[in-house]
Amino acid sequence: MNFEKYEWVAIAIMVSLFIFVGFIQGWSVSLVILNMCIISAIMTMGVNISWGYAGVINFGVMGFLAMGGLAAVIVSYPPITESWKAGGTGIGVSFILLVILVTAVMYINKTVTDKKNRYIFNTIFIIFGILVIRHFYLDATESIEDVNPAIAGFLGGLGLPIIFSWIVGGFFAAGVAFIIGKVALGLRSDYLAIVTLGISEIVVSVLKHEEWLSRGVKNVIGLKRPVPYEINLQNTDWFINLITYLNSSKLNNIVDVSDRQQVLNNLIIDGSGIFVKLSYAVLFLIVMFIIFYFANKAQLSPWGRMMRAIRDNETAANAMGKDVVKQHLIIFVIGAAIVGVAGAMLVTLDGLFTPSGYRPLRFTFIIWIMVIVGGSGNNLGAIFGGFVIWFSWIEAAPLTTFIINQLTAGLEPTNALKLHLLDSVPYFRYLFMGLILLLILRYRPKGIIPEKIRHS
Amino acid sequence: MIDFLNSVIVLLNFIIIPGITYGSQLAIGALGVTFVYAILRFANFAHGEIMSFGAMITILFTWFFQSQNIGLGILPTALIALPIGIVATIILCIISDKFVFQYYRYQKSVPVVLAMVSIGVMFVINAIIRIIIGTETIKFSDGQKFIMKAKQFKVMTGLNEGLALKSSQVITILITIALLTFTFWFLQKTKTGKSMRAFSDNEDLALLSGINPDRVVFITWVIVGVLACVAGTLYGLDKSYKPIIYLNLVLPIFASAIVGGIGSPFGAVVGGYVIAFSEIMVTYAYKKFFVYILPSSLEPSGLVQLLSTDYKFAVSFSILVIVLLIRPSGIFKGRVL
Numbered sequence: 149m150n151f152e153k154y155e156w157v158a159i160a161i162m163v164s165l166f167i168f169v170g171f172i173q174g175w176s177v178s179l180v181i182l183n184m185c186i187i188s189a190i191m192t193m194g195v196n197i198s199w200g201y202a203g204v205i206n207f208g209v210m211g212f213l214a215m216g217g218l219a220a221v222i223v224s225y226p227p228i229t230e231s232w233k234a235g236g237t238g239i240g241v242s243f244i245l246l247v248i249l250v251t252a253v254m255y256i257n258k259t260v261t262d263k264k265n266r267y268i269f270n271t272i273f274i275i276f277g278i279l280v281i282r283h284f285y286l287d288a289t290e291s292i293e294d295v296n297p298a299i300a301g302f303l304g305g306l307g308l309p310i311i312f313s314w315i316v317g318g319f320f321a322a323g324v325a326f327i328i329g330k331v332a333l334g335l336r337s338d339y340l341a342i343v344t345l346g347i348s349e350i351v352v353s354v355l356k357h358e359e360w361l362s363r364g365v366k367n368v369i370g371l372k373r374p375v376p377y378e379i380n381l382q383n384t385d386w387f388i389n390l391i392t393y394l395n396s397s398k399l400n401n402i403v404d405v406s407d408r409q410q411v412l413n414n415l416i417i418d419g420s421g422i423f424v425k426l427s428y429a430v431l432f433l434i435v436m437f438i439i440f441y442f443a444n445k446a447q448l449s450p451w452g453r454m455m456r457a458i459r460d461n462e463t464a465a466n467a468m469g470k471d472v473v474k475q476h477l478i479i480f481v482i483g484a485a486i487v488g489v490a491g492a493m494l495v496t497l498d499g500l501f502t503p504s505g506y507r508p509l510r511f512t513f514i515i516w517i518m519v520i521v522g523g524s525g526n527n528l529g530a531i532f533g534g535f536v537i538w539f540s541w542i543e544a545a546p547l548t549t550f551i552i553n554q555l556t557a558g559l560e561p562t563n564a565l566k567l568h569l570l571d572s573v574p575y576f577r578y579l580f581m582g583l584i585l586l587l588i589l590r591y592r593p594k595g596i597i598p599e600k601i602r603h604s
Numbered sequence: 605m606i607d608f609l610n611s612v613i614v615l616l617n618f619i620i621i622p623g624i625t626y627g628s629q630l631a632i633g634a635l636g637v638t639f640v641y642a643i644l645r646f647a648n649f650a651h652g653e654i655m656s657f658g659a660m661i662t663i664l665f666t667w668f669f670q671s672q673n674i675g676l677g678i679l680p681t682a683l684i685a686l687p688i689g690i691v692a693t694i695i696l697c698i699i700s701d702k703f704v705f706q707y708y709r710y711q712k713s714v715p716v717v718l719a720m721v722s723i724g725v726m727f728v729i730n731a732i733i734r735i736i737i738g739t740e741t742i743k744f745s746d747g748q749k750f751i752m753k754a755k756q757f758k759v760m761t762g763l764n765e766g767l768a769l770k771s772s773q774v775i776t777i778l779i780t781i782a783l784l785t786f787t788f789w790f791l792q793k794t795k796t797g798k799s800m801r802a803f804s805d806n807e808d809l810a811l812l813s814g815i816n817p818d819r820v821v822f823i824t825w826v827i828v829g830v831l832a833c834v835a836g837t838l839y840g841l842d843k844s845y846k847p848i849i850y851l852n853l854v855l856p857i858f859a860s861a862i863v864g865g866i867g868s869p870f871g872a873v874v875g876g877y878v879i880a881f882s883e884i885m886v887t888y889a890y891k892k893f894f895v896y897i898l899p900s901s902l903e904p905s906g907l908v909q910l911l912s913t914d915y916k917f918a919v920s921f922s923i924l925v926i927v928l929l930i931r932p933s934g935i936f937k938g939r940v941l
Contacts, residue, residue: 341716349917349918508851516720577731579731586721589724
């Protein structure tokens with residue numbers, strides 16, 4: 149890939165930010181921020197693909213992330229056989245009935261041409277179907293939720309390595325996106341925004357309250373990691389040797405044996421934490437580069453050109469024989485799938501799934517700020533936006549504390565205004581985010597790294 | 605007969621009165637969104653935060669009046685503070701228009717850009733609110749809490765079921781009636797209102813006939829400020845004020861505006877009640893009602909609840925999706941999306 153000069157500058161800025169934080173606040177902090185930055189960059193690329201390439205708005209980021217998170221639980225959590233015994237059949241039967249109901253409705257839509265009759269048939273079928281399904285479903289879920297509610301109370305998962313969930317998460321999100329797209333993609337862009345926002349809320353509220361599936365607000369904790377645990381590392385020979393080797397000069401200066409052991413132990417504890425975060429970072433970077441590579445390939449391909457044509461002039465593209473509706477659906481699903489991958493990665497990194505933690509402000513609007521700030525239609529811009537915005541989101545608090553302390557230096561430490569301002573430090577990040585978004589939209593509406601105009 | 609009365613009271617107490625109250629709050633909110641949509645032509649995501657801001661100023665002045673021992677006796681003090689809140693909200697709207705929205709209006713930006721801009725405004729107002737008042741839940745209704753307690757009603761009528769009437773509910777309903785009457789009178793009868801309708805119908809023709817667009821926009825923001833502040837305060841008075849709630853309230857409000865037919869003020873009001881009633885009716889457990897109305901042999905065993913209350917929020921959106929699928933222009937023909 150050929151980068152322009154200013155793009156190299158952007159990359160250099162991103163790298164130097166982390167080195168700077170590494171020296172000031174420690175490498176552990178720097179790596180924590182880096183990991184979240186990479187995940188944010190992937191989410192941003194997902195949104196950017198649908199919005200930047202084809203102009204399809206996707207405000208359902210939160211819902212797709214949650215679907216990815218659900219995939220992480222379902223793939224990696226060990227299966228709970230008792231729950232399956234208690235309610236597995238009931239869930240299976242209701243699922244089959246649901247499939248039958250959906251097929252029936254689709255069949256009605258295809259065969260019954262009269263609009264009025266169609267509505268009547270559909271309503272009757274849906275109400276009747278739901279009543280039948282409820283009968284099986286409620287019993288089943290109740291008995292599942294009764295199985296050992298303190299630690300289980302849900303179906304569990306497949307017990308596979310969590311890394312597979314990154315792919316499965318993509319498929320989960322894509323499935324939901326397909327349904328949403330079928331329903332809503334015909335709407336004008338700002339309505340599509342509202343509808344996707346609302347449907348993502350529905351997705352999250354389902355995950356919050358269907359305890360048999362996701363354990364709901366009780367959260368799923370202790371998901372297995374794809375990387376080693378700190379405690380195991382600290383007792384592994386090669387790791388101890390590695391740390392000893394890396395710090396040999398420092399350790400050799402210490403004469404006293406017990407002192408040296410003490411220092412080595414501390415180094416190992418620190419090192420294990422950093423090693424774990426570093427392994428996450430490497431895994432995430434691999435995913436990010438793969439997605440970046442293919443996203444760029446796609447953008448340069450004839451397909452990408454067609455997407456731009458659809459974005460810039462839908463009518464003309466339609467006149468050229470391009471199936472706009474279908475392409476919109478495809479790109480919406482692809483974008484959502486990438487967001488789903490990021491969602492699974494997010495849960496992998498945290499090791500826990502908390503449905504109530506999905507809030508639109510944090511998981512939809514911030515991602516959109518990343519897209520707008522970075523530059524819609526440019527993948528490097530998306531990554532840059534993800535990095536810079538997440539970085540400022542995290543570093544806003546220390547920065548605000550610093551600024552407030554400087555501004556109120558003349559006031560007494562017990563001054564009410566000063567105390568109040570210091571108490572509200574966490575809220576200043578919203579102010580920053582809003583101002584950044586407004587300034588970028590006003591003075592650089594194409595984003596920091598704008599889309600390259602190609603005359604090909 | 606007594607059973608029948610009892611069942612009616614159950615419905616009145618748990619569905620109709622809460623429905624009308626919540627519906628009124630949604631209706632005023634949706635009316636504000638519709639005004640912005642009809643005149644300024646974008647979906648204002650910041651509306652919830654504007655409501656929250658109005659409520660916050662009202663609360664701050666309520667506290668001030670309480671500390672000065674100024675009150676209205678049995679009515680909540682917030683009613684005196686409300687006009688100040690309204691003025692502050694109008695100022696907020698005008699400022700955000702002057703510094704932010706005006707530029708894009710002159711640029712003739714596409715609606716989706718303006719929607720993005722409104723998200724930026726939402727973040728800024730959100731931050732200001734949190735910095736000033738924090739994120740705690742605040743109860744600020746004082747005065748007499750109930751007009752009629754459930755017990756009083758039981759003693760009075762001798763029925764099994766009580767009917768409670770909170771003063772905040774009555775205040776909400778009365779203020780809504782007054783505000784809606786005024787708004788529709790303004791739109792239908794005054795010259796400014798007519799010019800606003802003309803502007804909304806056909807901007808070019810309105811400009812040709814000499815309507816000053818800046819004035820129309822100014823008046824719109826004034827009305828939006830009034831509606832937003834009143835809706836926010838009434839919601840806070842009824843349910844207690846919580847800054848984060850208002851972001852979630854934006855979605856049912858949008859749903860109301862779209863269901864009723866976006867751009868149509870009357871539709872927005874109807875949409876508000878439709879959304880409110882369906883949220884409550886779908887998630888209410890009808891067991892008590894059926895116990896009264898059915899003979900004892902037919903008494904239901906379960907709760908007779910269509911959806912658990914957890915899904916209250918999802919209901920409004922499902923309705924929105926259904927309406928968009930069946931009748932994209934809303935119940936009362938708004939603009940076709």
